Amino acid sequence: MYRNFRIVPNIIFGRGAFNQLGDILKPKRSSGGSMVFIMDRVFSGKPLESRLPVAEHDLVIPVNVDDEPKTKYVDALTAQVKAHTAKACGVIGIGGGSSMDLAKAVALMLTNPGSSVDYQGWDLIRNPAVYHVAVPTLAGTGAEISRTAVLTGPEKKLGLNSDYTLFDQVLLDPELTAGAPKNQWFYTGMDCYIHDIESLHGTYLNAFSKAYGEKSLELCRQVFLEEHEDSADRLMMASYFGGMSIAYSQVGACHALSYGLSFVLGTHHGVGCCIAFNVLDDIYPEGVREFREMMTRQEVPLPQQLTRGLSDQDMDTMVKVALGLEPLWENCLGKDWRNHMTxxxxxxxxxRM
Incomplete structure (x- = not known):
């Protein structure tokens, strides 16, 4: 049996496309209710916030993404929205991968009972989400196109993986990525590069995933190893293609290990992937070599010795979280992966991290 998966139905791309957000939302307002803008708080008081098409009764929530998104934060945001309005007609996520994942999760929890903890896993969501829109201001995570809202819960880091998680609308405006700190820009872009490497070298690889992965990888190389005036445009499309590549395959060892790192140390996803990828020479030798070349060319440092001095309990927890992501390891090492990744x-x- 082949997976019959959904993709984002509406996508707009282009410099200045953000100016059309109000027109995009207008038809959804006809039913009444409030639009909820979940925006990275870094934009509070900045020009981008003043450009939001906010109408009466709408709610703007500046979110704190200093830490990786947590289930308890999603539940608190959901409660805040419900206290503001009995009917949310849309949720708009503005920011990087964490802001978009929070928007996806809140849109789901507005229509599904209980806590977001209850839905960490695959296809546990039962009710369609509120209409939700992605406006990425960083490129690389693929969160704008993925069916996952990655959350850290009390016992595990695992996404709300569902066809209902997918955004209904994605607005890709490369101008919005201008001004991002270089290290953050690089680490987020490397998340995309690593998506490509893991997909293209995985046992789940197929012509669908390969087509998207190869194009995404080509664009990543242009951005991080060459000079182009439209690098922001290219990286935004690389992120989209990279997300599509893993939609019909899977990520691999790096992402599994980064989840363990994040669960224990709170390491942000992009830099966590870079730290994990840097020790995987024996699994992705050419990819790791090229990653280091990109890091050198872009003059971006990599945090070292994060796990030095950790207790045995913390190390065991990281291992447990990482090895619990069975589909990732099977894609990386095959069905007998437990014999290879003990x-x-x-x-x-x-x-070594």
Whole structure:
């Protein structure tokens, strides 16, 4: 049986496209209710916030993404929206991957009972989400196109993986990525590059994933190893293609290990992927070599010795979280992956981070 998966139905791309957000939202306002803008708080008081098409009764929530999105934060945001309006007619996520994941999760929890903890896993969501829109201001995570809202819960880091998680509308405006701190720009872009490497070298690879992955990889190389005036445009499309590549395949060892790193240390996803990828020479040798070349060319440092001095309990927790992501390991190493990635080997990889 082949997966019959959904994709985002509406996408607008182009410099200045953000100016059309009000027109895009207008038909959804006909039913009444409030639009909810979940915006990275870095834009509070900045020109972007003043450009939001906010109408009477709408709600703007500047969100704190200093930490990776947590289930308790999603539940608190959902409660805040419900206290503001009995009917949210749309949720708009503005920011990087964390802001978009928060928007996806809140849109889901407005129509599904209980806590977001209850839905960490695959296809546990039962009711369609509120209409929701992605406006990325960073490029690389693929959150704008993925069916996952990645959340850290009390026991695990695992996404709300569902066809209902997908955005209804994506607005891709490369102008919005201008001014991002260079390290953050690089680490987020490397998330996309690593998506491509893991997809293209995985056991789940197929012509669909390969077509998107190869184009995304080509664009990443143009952005990080060459000079182009439209690099922002290229990276935004690389992110989209990279997200599509893993939609019909899967990520691999790097993402599994980065989840363990993030769960224990709170390491942000982009830089966490870079730290994990840097120790995977034996699994992705050419990819790691090229990653280091990109890092050198862009003059971006990589945090070192994050796991030095961690307790045995913390190390065991990281290993447990990482090895719990079975589809990622199967894509990376095959159905007998447990014979190749033992707890001892995973621990040794973490010790090198």
């Amino acid at each position: 707890p001892a080997r995973a621990r040794e990889l973490f010790s």
